[in-house]
Amino acid sequence: MPTLQEWLDRVRRDIIEGKVPETLQFFTISEAAALLHVNRDHLYRLVREGKIPFCRFGERTYRIPAGALLEWLTEEIEQARSRQDGHS
Numbered sequence: 001m002p003t004l005q006e007w008l009d010r011v012r013r014d015i016i017e018g019k020v021p022e023t024l025q026f027f028t029i030s031e032a033a034a035l036l037h038v039n040r041d042h043l044y045r046l047v048r049e050g051k052i053p054f055c056r057f058g059e060r061t062y063r064i065p066a067g068a069l070l071e072w073l074t075e076e077i078e079q080a081r082s083r084q085d086g087h088s
Helices: 004-016 029-036 042-047 065-085
Strands: 025-028 053-057 060-063
Touching: 004 029, 004 065, 025 029, 025 042, 029 042, 029 060, 042 060, 042 065, 060 065
Parallel strands: none
Antiparallel strands: 025 060, 053 060
16 A cells, blocks of 8 residues: 555546546545544544545445545645734
């Protein structure tokens, strides 16, 4: 599994080139949690709270669009930097 930074770099590069490989279009909850190094329950909570967009396939299958995960992560990083800059 790639590191988070490697994944972000690859997705950004693919987006700039106008392509997103099929394997990056959707993540399972487990895949996204592993990528973000967070607990699956934490990620489920973020999804249920509407903080991370998701798609449901059937009754119990959740998928997180790669673009939505990238947007959410980018916003979280920017907010963290703003908080850090505000406390400097």
